[in-house]
Amino acid sequence: MLTRRAFLQTPALAAAAPQAGAPKRLAIVTTIYRYLSHGQHMGDRFLVGYPYGGAWQRPNIKVVSLYVDQKPEGDLSGERAREFGFTVYPTIAEALRCGGSKLAVDAVLVIGEHGNYPRNDKGQILYPRYEFFEQCVKVFEADGRAVPVFNDKHLSYSFEKAKAMVDFSRRLRFPMLGGSSIPVTWRLPSIDLPPACEIEAALMVGVGGSDAMDFHAFEGLQCMVERRRGGETGVKAVQLLDGDAVWKALADGRIPKDLLTAALSRSDTPLGLTVTDGRTQDLVASGELQKLVAKPAAYFIEYSDGLKATMLMLDGAVKDFNFAARLKGSPPLWSTQFLLTPEPNVTYSACLMHKAGQMFESGVAPYPIERTLLTSGMLESCLTSKVQDHKRIETPHLGVTYKPPKESQFART
Amino acid sequence: MSNSTRPKIAAVVTTYFKYSHAQHIVDRFLDGYGWNGTHHYPPMDLVSLYVDQIGRTDLSRERGSRHPSVKLSPTIADALTLGGDRLAVDGVVLVGEHGNYPRNEKGQTKYPRYEFFEQIAGVYRSSNRAVPLFSDKHLSWNWEWARKMYDTSRELKFAFMAGSSLPVTWRTPSVEMPLGARISEALCVGYGGVDSYDFHALETLQCMVERRHGGESGVEWVQAYRGDRFWEALREGVWPRALMDAALSRSHTITPARPGFNNVLPADADLPRLVKDPVAYRYQHADGLKCTMILLNGLVKDFTFAAYVNGSREPWSTQMYLPMPDGRTTLADFFSPQVNNVEKMFLTGKAAYPVERTLLTTGLTAAGVESLFREQKRYDTPHLAIRYQPVKESTYWRT
Numbered sequence: 001m002l003t004r005r006a007f008l009q010t011p012a013l014a015a016a017a018p019q020a021g022a023p024k025r026l027a028i029v030t031t032i033y034r035y036l037s038h039g040q041h042m043g044d045r046f047l048v049g050y051p052y053g054g055a056w057q058r059p060n061i062k063v064v065s066l067y068v069d070q071k072p073e074g075d076l077s078g079e080r081a082r083e084f085g086f087t088v089y090p091t092i093a094e095a096l097r098c099g100g101s102k103l104a105v106d107a108v109l110v111i112g113e114h115g116n117y118p119r120n121d122k123g124q125i126l127y128p129r130y131e132f133f134e135q136c137v138k139v140f141e142a143d144g145r146a147v148p149v150f151n152d153k154h155l156s157y158s159f160e161k162a163k164a165m166v167d168f169s170r171r172l173r174f175p176m177l178g179g180s181s182i183p184v185t186w187r188l189p190s191i192d193l194p195p196a197c198e199i200e201a202a203l204m205v206g207v208g209g210s211d212a213m214d215f216h217a218f219e220g221l222q223c224m225v226e227r228r229r230g231g232e233t234g235v236k237a238v239q240l241l242d243g244d245a246v247w248k249a250l251a252d253g254r255i256p257k258d259l260l261t262a263a264l265s266r267s268d269t270p271l272g273l274t275v276t277d278g279r280t281q282d283l284v285a286s287g288e289l290q291k292l293v294a295k296p297a298a299y300f301i302e303y304s305d306g307l308k309a310t311m312l313m314l315d316g317a318v319k320d321f322n323f324a325a326r327l328k329g330s331p332p333l334w335s336t337q338f339l340l341t342p343e344p345n346v347t348y349s350a351c352l353m354h355k356a357g358q359m360f361e362s363g364v365a366p367y368p369i370e371r372t373l374l375t376s377g378m379l380e381s382c383l384t385s386k387v388q389d390h391k392r393i394e395t396p397h398l399g400v401t402y403k404p405p406k407e408s409q410f411a412r413t
Numbered sequence: 414m415s416n417s418t419r420p421k422i423a424a425v426v427t428t429y430f431k432y433s434h435a436q437h438i439v440d441r442f443l444d445g446y447g448w449n450g451t452h453h454y455p456p457m458d459l460v461s462l463y464v465d466q467i468g469r470t471d472l473s474r475e476r477g478s479r480h481p482s483v484k485l486s487p488t489i490a491d492a493l494t495l496g497g498d499r500l501a502v503d504g505v506v507l508v509g510e511h512g513n514y515p516r517n518e519k520g521q522t523k524y525p526r527y528e529f530f531e532q533i534a535g536v537y538r539s540s541n542r543a544v545p546l547f548s549d550k551h552l553s554w555n556w557e558w559a560r561k562m563y564d565t566s567r568e569l570k571f572a573f574m575a576g577s578s579l580p581v582t583w584r585t586p587s588v589e590m591p592l593g594a595r596i597s598e599a600l601c602v603g604y605g606g607v608d609s610y611d612f613h614a615l616e617t618l619q620c621m622v623e624r625r626h627g628g629e630s631g632v633e634w635v636q637a638y639r640g641d642r643f644w645e646a647l648r649e650g651v652w653p654r655a656l657m658d659a660a661l662s663r664s665h666t667i668t669p670a671r672p673g674f675n676n677v678l679p680a681d682a683d684l685p686r687l688v689k690d691p692v693a694y695r696y697q698h699a700d701g702l703k704c705t706m707i708l709l710n711g712l713v714k715d716f717t718f719a720a721y722v723n724g725s726r727e728p729w730s731t732q733m734y735l736p737m738p739d740g741r742t743t744l745a746d747f748f749s750p751q752v753n754n755v756e757k758m759f760l761t762g763k764a765a766y767p768v769e770r771t772l773l774t775t776g777l778t779a780a781g782v783e784s785l786f787r788e789q790k791r792y793d794t795p796h797l798a799i800r801y802q803p804v805k806e807s808t809y810w811r812t
Contacts, residue, residue, distance in 0.1 A: 041675045048677045051662040054719075054730040056678045076673055188734070189812055190587035265447030267744075268736035274743045277472055278431040280444045282452035319743075324450065335450035339585070339734075341665040342741045344675040412586050 023062040024106040024360050027095045029132050031069045031115035033077040038113035038152055039068070040076060041349050046109070046357070047084050050350035053413050057350075059357040064105060067095035069128065070115045092135040103143040107360035108136050111152045113212075120157070122383040124211045129153075130161035137168045146174035148363060150356040153180060154215045155369075159377035159397060166373050177356055177365045179372035180216045182321060183223035184355055184410050185348035186339040188266065192408040196229045198328035202309040203259035205267075205322045210313070211379055214299065217311050218375040220321050220338050221301075225309060226371060226404040233304040234399035235378055239392040240385040246296040246312070255298060255310050258333065260284050262324035266337040269319035283317055292316045299382045300392075304399065351411045367409050370402035420457040420503035420759050423492045425529050428512035429462075430470040432738060434549055435508040437748040442506070443480050446749045449812055455756045459483060460502060463492040465525070466512045489532040500540035504759040505533055507548040517554075519786045521608045521779075526550075527558035534565050543571035545762060547755040550577060551612045551775040556796065559775040563768065574755060574764040576771035577613045579716055580620030581754055581809050582747035583734040585663070589807045590624040590722070590729075598653050599720035600705045602660040604713050607692060608782050614706045615694070615774040615781075617716050617733050622702060623770055623803040630699035631798040632777060636791040637784035643691040647684075652695060652705040659719040659728035666714040679712065687711045694781035699798065706781070714739070750810035766808050769801035 026046055030039030043066075049058040066088045068077045081088045089095040098104035112129035119125050129151060140146035149169070155162035155178055169176035193199070202225050206217025226232045241249060249255045261284045264270070270281045272292045283289040292314075299311040324335035341347045359365050377398045385393045422442060426435035439462065445454040461484040464473045477485045486492035495501040509526035516522050526548060537543040546566070552559035552575055566573035590596075599622050603614035623629045638646045646652070661667060661678065669675055670683035679687060692708040714737070719730040736742040754765040776797045784792040 035673050036675060040673075044674060044676070048674060050676065051664070051678075054659055054662055054728065056658065056662050079673070186585045186734075188583050189810070190585075261452060262450040265450055265452050267447065268742035268746045270743055277475065278436050278738075278744075279440050280446045280744060282445060285452065333450045344669060345665055345667055346675065347665050350676065 023060045025064045025104065026061050026107045026109060026360065027065045027067070027105040028063060028109045028111070029067045029092050029095060029136065030111040031113065031117070031127060032072055032075065033066070033068045033080065034072060034074040034114070035076065036344060038349070039111040041346055042111055042152060042353050043109065045350055045353040047080065050353060051347055052350050052354045052411075057354065059361065061107070061357055061360055065089055065095040065098050067092045072116070092132060093139050096136060096139045097143070103139055103145050103147065105147060107147050108149045109356060110136070110149060113153050122380075122387050124157035124380070124383060126157060130156040130158070130165060133165045133168070137172065140172050140174065146172040148175040148177070148359050148365075150359065151176070151178040153178070154376035154379060155372055156376060157211065157380060159380050162373050162376040166369055169369065175359050175363055175365045176369045177359050177367070178369055179375070180219035181348040181352040182216045182220040182338045183367070183371075184351040185341070186411045188337040188339055190412050191334065191336050192410065193224050193227045193325065193327070193334060195227055195406075197227060199225055199228045199307055200326040200328060201256050201259060202307065202325040203256060203263055203323070204309070204311045205260070205263045205318065206311065206313050207315050207319055207321070208313070210297075211383060214297075214311070214313055214382075215375065215379050217313065217321060218299070218378055219372070220323055221309055221311050222371050222375050224323055224325065225303075225307060226402070228307065230305055231403040232370070232374065232401055234401055235301055235374065235395050236304045236398070237302040237392055237394045238378060238381045238385055239300045239390065240297060240382040241300070241390050242295065242297040242386070245390065246298045247290055249298055254300075255312070256326070257284060259324040259326060260312070262333045262335040263322040264318065266322040266335050267318040267320050268337070271317060271319070289314070289317055299378075301378060355409065367405040368402045370400050374398060374400040421460045421501070422457050422504045422506060422759060423461045423463070423502040424459060424506045424508065425463045425489050425492055425533065426465065426508040427510065427514070427524060428466040428468065428471070429464050429473040429476070430468065430511070431472060432745065434510035435464070436472055437745050438506060438508055438549060438752060440476070441748060441752040443476060443483070446752065447746065448749060448753060455752070457504070457756065457759055461486050461492040461495055463489050489529060490536055493533060493536040500536050500542050500544065503544050505544060505546045506755065507533065507546060509548070510550050519782050521554040521782055523554055527553040527555065527562060530562050530565070534569065537569050537571065543569040545572035545574070545758045547758065548573070548575040550575070551778050552771060553775065554608060554779065556776050556779045559772060560796070563772045566768070572758050572762055572764045573768045574758050574766070575768050576774070577616035578747040578751040579613045579617045579733045579735075580766070580770075581750040583810045584731045585734045586731055587811050588731050589809070590621045592624050592803070592805060593626050594624060594722050595724065596622055596625045596702055597721045598656060598703055599718070600652060600656040600660055600707065601716060601718050602657060602664070602707045602709055602713060603716040604708055604710050607785065608778060611692065611694065611706060611708060611781055612774060612778045614708065614716060615777045616771070617718055618704050618706060619770050619774050621718055621720065622698070622704060623801070625702065627700055628802040629769070629773065629800060631800055632773065632794050633697050633699055634791050634793045635694055635696040635777060635780040635784050637781050637789050638693040638695070639785055639789060640690065642789050643693055644685060646693065652693070653721070656719040656721070656728050657707065659730045660717040661713070663717040663719070663730050663732040664713045664715050665732070668712050684712070692785075694777065694784070696777065696780070754808055766804050767801050769799055773797060773799045
């Protein structure tokens with residue numbers, strides 16, 4: 001393995017840059033490649049193109065190799081390799097070297113989502129994202145060249161591992177992008193918070209299981225609040241409440257009722273009486289919310305600069321992801337729905353892969369990986385609070401600071 | 414609720430069951446809806462409801478019991494007079510969609526919108542007072558009747574709004590056709606049936622192209638294509654294929670042409686397998702603009718728009734996004750901006766957008782049906798020389 005010094009001195013980075021016009025060579029490293037798995041619907045974007053910006057995009061990127069960790073029934077990896085002319089390799093190192101002795105790709109897409117992996121006592125699925133990433137880094141170090149890596153969803157179930165991944169990318173100076181589709185999909189309405197706004201309170205509503213969908217909700221929250229004055233300052237404490245304690249927090253005002261009403265006013269999927277007879281509902285004012293949600297969960301985030309945010313998982317009330325914030329100034333309430341477009345197209349993942357492709361082609365990540373580092377850590381600490389009797393947990397390790405991207409990154413053109 | 418300054422609204426509907434248009438529209442007056450980040454209650458009172466067909470799945474009685482201030486009226490006149498002998502409301506909502514009504518030999522459902530309208534206008538006349546009226550969807554299946562409805566609204570000088578929710582729903586992306594744009598070709602890809610969703614697709618087109626240079630100039634002819642004739646026209650490039658592909662690239666609901674793939678642009682060879690009964694109406698406006706309305710049932714479940722604008726060779730495109738409660742959502746929230754625009758009319762006494770748009774699309778729908786009925790022959794439309802100017806302000810959902 002190269003030392004850090006030797007690595008930084010190697011001219012390989014520049015020398016191996018492909019000539020203008022030649023497609024970027026992409027390796028896909030995934031847990032599984034089965035219909036509607038993240039590996040398939042994200043990986044396929046680089047095989048058959050995808051809709052974005054009013055055209056069917058066919059980026060100048062060629063998939064040259066694939067590593068797939070598990071091949072359950074319905075595995076499509078062999079079929080795809082035959083049709084699109086790439087090779088499925090038995091190890092990550094071989095995929096990155098395309099069977100040769102040196103790194104032979106210009107970018108790596110890591111999709112560690114879906115597949116059969118154990119859960120820990122906090123309910124986190126132990127997807128081997130860190131392990132996949134580490135193997136990529138080993139190749140980069142050994143071969144003296146590093147290329148952009150996209151890591152789908154949270155970096156790891158463990159903040160320590162997530163932090164190590166970001167540290168690898170800084171040390172070896174390769175661009176890195178990660179996270180959820182939620183920050184980059186369409187919004188209804190098509191708004192972003194004004195740059196350097198002063199946020200008094202923020203609230204996000206999500207649905208689905210932990211630790212998959214709560215991560216998406218955190219990314220929705222974080223991509224909005226990171227735009228506040230001073231940029232992101234990190235998180236100093238978190239707490240997770242569930243069950244009746246959530247309703248008590250709503251009654252006490254710890255969960256801002258006006259923000260919850262605003263977020264739910266953006267939903268197209270209220271359940272209960274709407275399903276019964278189609279009627280519209282104000283779930284908060286009517287008290288139906290409490291009847292519909294058997295297992296509510298509230299994730300409280302205290303940021304280092306004093307901002308308090310609440311993320312609510314309200315399975316049974318709605319089926320979409322909605323955000324609201326109270327800003328200083330006018331108008332006071334801002335709210336939007338993050339549009340998760342329907343299966344099977346799930347065009348939101350095309351929005352995310354468009355960002356990954358931008359990084360693969362330009363070598364510049366369009367938004368900071370620190371967002372996803374922070375959301376990975378927020379989620380882990382909240383789940384720690386859950387198993388530690390829902391106590392408030394101080395999180396000095398989550399002092400992740402960063403500036404948001406200047407340009408809005410969500411789908412709007 | 415007794416505040417006398419709040420406008421009183423009557424609703425006249427064909428039927429009222431879950432996910433019928435009447436339920437979507439009238440419920441929003443009764444139970445409010447999400448709007449601008451709050452649960453908004455219209456600042457007016459829906460005081461009466463006439464339902465033409467009360468079937469087993471009727472919800473009007475449930476709504477009446479939950480909102481006892483709503484009078485369930487046995488006749489349209491009763492709904493408008495509140496049991497008295499003179500017009501007693503400040504606005505009327507007419508929803509003539511859904512219910513069991515006969516179809517004619519051309520496949521048009523004979524919803525009694527004109528008949529309801531005539532009864533409403535009768536009360537206006539006898540009361541010497543006319544109040545704003547909203548009529549859902551096209552004015553009538555019958556062009557002459559639609560024209561008469563329009564003429565009556567002008568004669569009696571009341572604000573009249575109509576049409577689809579497509580022009581006012583969310584757009585992805587959230588873009589408006591620049592006012593005064595030069596448009597050479599425009600196209601909409603949608604789904605659904607003839608004399609039904611074709612109207613929505615035509616409203617999608619019209620709300621965009623009416624903003625072009627000079628405003629609306631009317632339509633000279635309509636040519637329908639269906640089945641084999643459609644595939645032939647597609648092959649021959651009767652409409653710009655690049656616009657159709659641009660529209661499809663805005664879709665969120667393309668049926669995958671190949672098993673195992675979740676989102677692929679269909680090849681030409683895939684289309685006849687996926688789309689069993691394709692329909693297109695191609696038509697020319699008086700100022701030369703050509704438009705194409707395409708229904709691709711089996712391929713998509715959304716409405717997308719593309720056009721060549723201001724000389725650019727790159728298509729300009731968007732999707733009129735419908736959160737459709739066909740499994741995707743539970744609320745047809747595209748009715749919210751429609752109701753919101755109708756509220757504005759009831760508050761200001763002015764239509765939020767010109768009813769001439771819907772007069773024209775009503776005529777286009779009937780002309781498309783006529784062309785299909787006449788074995789897909791071109792149908793000249795001198796009666797559609799409808800000229801109007803759009804409203805400058807955008808009226809679609811963007812806040």
